[in-house]
Amino acid sequence: MKKLINAPDDVVAEALAGMALAHADLIRVQPDPLVIVRADAPIANKVGIISGGGSGHEPMHGGFVGRGMLDAACPGHIFTSPVPDQMLAATRAVDAGRGVLQIVKNYTGDVMNFEMAAELAAAEGIEVATVITNDDVAVENSTWTAGRRGVGLTVLLEKIVGAAAEAGADLATLTALAQRVNAEGRSMGMALTSCTVPNVGRPGFDLPEGEIELGIGIHGEPGRYRVALAPAAEIAAMLVAPILEDLPFQRGDQVLAFVNGMGGTPLIELYLMYRELHKLLAARGIHIRRQLIGNYITSLDMAGCSFTLLRLDDHLTQLWDAPVLTPALRWGH
Amino acid sequence: MKKLINAPDDVVAEALAGMALAHADLIRVQPDPLVIVRADAPIANKVGIISGGGSGHEPMHGGFVGRGMLDAACPGHIFTSPVPDQMLAATRAVDAGRGVLQIVKNYTGDVMNFEMAAELAAAEGIEVATVITNDDVAVENSTWTAGRRGVGLTVLLEKIVGAAAEAGADLATLTALAQRVNAEGRSMGMALTSCTVPNVGRPGFDLPEGEIELGIGIHGEPGRYRVALAPAAEIAAMLVAPILEDLPFQRGDQVLAFVNGMGGTPLIELYLMYRELHKLLAARGIHIRRQLIGNYITSLDMAGCSFTLLRLDDHLTQLWDAPVLTPALRWGH
Amino acid sequence: MELLMHITADRIIAFVERVATSIKAERDYLTQLDAAIGDADHGLNLDRGFSVVLTKLPTVADKDIGTILKAVGTTLVSTVGGASGPLYGTAFLRAGMVIGDRQTIGAINLIGAFEAALEGIQSRGKSGRGEKTMIDAIAPGIEAFKAAHFRGIDLLEALEEGLVACEAGMQATIPMLATKGRASYLGERSIGHQDPGATSAYLMAKALVETVRM
Amino acid sequence: MELLMHITADRIIAFVERVATSIKAERDYLTQLDAAIGDADHGLNLDRGFSVVLTKLPTVADKDIGTILKAVGTTLVSTVGGASGPLYGTAFLRAGMVIGDRQTIGAINLIGAFEAALEGIQSRGKSGRGEKTMIDAIAPGIEAFKAAHFRGIDLLEALEEGLVACEAGMQATIPMLATKGRASYLGERSIGHQDPGATSAYLMAKALVETVRM
């Protein structure tokens, strides 16, 4: 294992310390239980938006804490959901009396830990609502699984819901908005290589030179299918087809197209993939109204990418365009 | 070789096409000769700022074209400097009568190709000035080399000089400013892995599991020394020592600290390295006034990082803080 | 030798310590199992939790069994994370609640504690048998223990029968298709691998039997 | 057989074509040499350039030698990039300028063209002999050719002597410490590798000799 780290056990804490030093104007990192909180939280008269999950997906979620996005993020150990104490601390830190919305990616562990935290917060009299993202079309039959996973759409949802919260929306409105965004978006990912959890020291799975994994999640778990390495155009087609069929997206739809890198894939390849995505959508009469391209929801050093499409209307577009000021996303200020 | 590409020969053109599609509001890509130009160029009454170099360093330079930074960038083939035709086309596209400043990283090929372009532009009556960046302290004795290489400082310089150009400075002032920034900044990089040029198909050099290269450039070339893999704290010390000695930086200095990833290193490791850098500088009484952390000047899929320190005064800090709106850097708008 | 009928609070402490030791010893094995069909952290998660549990045990060493088990449960919830944290945490909490302030427990209390623990796991996890989870080791273990006890045999022997069934249940997860937890995302590819949670559940059962046997 | 004294424009065309073929054949070899001490693109760069040169040759097929060489130079400058683009581009341009509108050239013209080319490379590259570059193959080659010619021997034989010296110069770059170009960044580690530019220069010289020999 080759990484820029000290002891494997200290990776998360040390990286967060680095983030805190780098972005003291935007965030503060509260230790024990570990929570990344917006520097100026709680914001008077604003619903608090919190999220969290295992670490190893940087910049998600800590990089999205700040004005116009999250009020707090709870980082678990690498690929391990955080514990209820963290979400409870986050909830307390951001609650300004108008309630707190939890954005939770659909993984058994995340769901259960956030659920326990919500029970504890409710017992303290804080109003908590929860929205679960489950945009990953790779998980086909959700009656036979823990349900679809929450992946790339989570980033877009946090931005959009964060903008609405900043504009003063109440908890019920934000919950409905989050559910709508979740309903209107779909994702699919692939890996060229596995990734290495520092505490494990070797790649999660073997992926020979000529093969790729399709339908991966974001935790270094194997995907749904292993297929032969193919040109970018074919890989793009394999990612986009199940997304389009699933919602389904229609001719004339306007979308936010998100090409995400898994952490080890350089931008040159992501832009190349964006071109392929653009061609495939154009051929189907789907118009890309907004885009996001980069490494935003990652799996440590995994090489690969995911596509997320979110159907946009004017309202969602406005919320996407609204100012955001976080370590990882910033515009409009 | 595992990459999200089609034919190796088409990587640069296709990635640029993707960029053009994604950022049509900020940039346009002119074909043949290939140039990335600010969408609204030429800007009346503004000195044009152009740069360029081999591709494979994304987002540099194309991702830095836009308001408050570059007016045009000339992308060569992967790791190959662009040809004079490109710089000439860029110069023509951005010249608004107040002259054009070329920012050139110090590599024999880049210097010669920009030089030929400047001769051609001068023959057309366009006033051209050139500043060469050479911040890489890994190259020790510049009497015995082609001189130090231009690396991470180039990103900071393009931002700062771009801000001054946006504010209306003339060519002589901008040239002097660029030279000052170049004089006040130093960089040093290291690689955990080599990188693979698409047309070559295998890594540029072998780097066994337990070894790293210190003093690398940004072209997949081997570094100056090969040493044993070490904890992040030790690697940070090995990078920062030659930087501090060289300028030399002094107790009480204020700096812009830039922790750059080489393309395959995830953000979690870069933040961890930033913490190490912060500790090392704090111990020497050097204050980090501004920071930049991320993959900005890369070597394809290489894992590794570089540190750049630029001594700041109030003027440089203001120029760094000034609004920028490009595909890769945006704030303050 | 007198027939073993009761388990005292200090035996429970010893049991928890033994679990912690066993999890640490099998940490990499559990993580490896999780790498095949999950996210390669199960051993790390539990070891982290039980290491903290060990540091907490002295504060409850002279307390009743319910307090000890609840302390273990709360600590697991607060330190393990992932799916196994809330599940094992809830299990220990529920067991502790059922046992309450007793200083000694017999087979009937154990049965009540086991069933409360299982019920806690199932309601927290919205899961049942046959889904390739820890439940597939725990549920048959409890059943066999219960059946053995009601045949009237010694507590230790009944626990040993339970352990055999627990081990068989763990092994029976190998051919199963996962429908809960991360492994379910793999679909057909989850078949052929032993469930990490079922394995850690077996290790805990084994630790209990060994503690009682001593 | 008459002694060869002159080279015609169509021989020059044939020479350029032969260079293009040879560079394509040795593309990966040149790139490999560049991987060791540079950035693994020398073969790719030159092959890209000479492939475009081939498509441009028909437009100058019936022109004078100066025009042909200048077309090659401009095309190389516009397509190769890197260090070798401006260097070889300048070399062909300067050679073309010296030769001018001749349709045939002899040894004296060749010497003038070679020297102008070398002078172009040195002034563009701010470099001299012994720095582990193409110059270390070119300069000794020209010297040997000149010396042979002034000994009064046949053009082809003189060129062959030049080629031998050029090859020796290329090999002599192996033990050299690079002080120009990318290889210089490696310091001591540049020692022990043959310079890619010296190698491509040798391939061009070889193509010239082979064309003249035919």
Ligand SMILES: Nc1ncnc2c1ncn2[C@@H]1O[C@H](COP(=O)(O)OP(=O)(O)O)[C@@H](O)[C@H]1O
């Ligand atoms: N819904 C569930 N009900 C019961 N057990 C479950 C459930 N989901 C997961 N598990 C158990 O948890 C184990 C995984 O735990 P762990 O790896 O620590 O958490 P995570 O899956 O969040 O990484 C699985 O092997 C399985 O036995």
Ligand SMILES: Nc1ncnc2c1ncn2[C@@H]1O[C@H](COP(=O)(O)OP(=O)(O)O)[C@@H](O)[C@H]1O
């Ligand atoms: N200043 C110089 N003078 C003469 N030749 C040089 C100089 N710099 C580099 N070269 C030659 O150029 C060759 C490298 O060419 P190439 O790989 O195409 O360009 P780059 O180094 O820009 O990648 C070297 O092997 C060397 O022979």
Ligand SMILES: [Mg+2]
């Ligand atoms: Mg986990």
Ligand SMILES: [Mg+2]
């Ligand atoms: Mg090159």
Ligand SMILES: [Mg+2]
């Ligand atoms: Mg797990």
Ligand SMILES: [Mg+2]
């Ligand atoms: Mg080269």
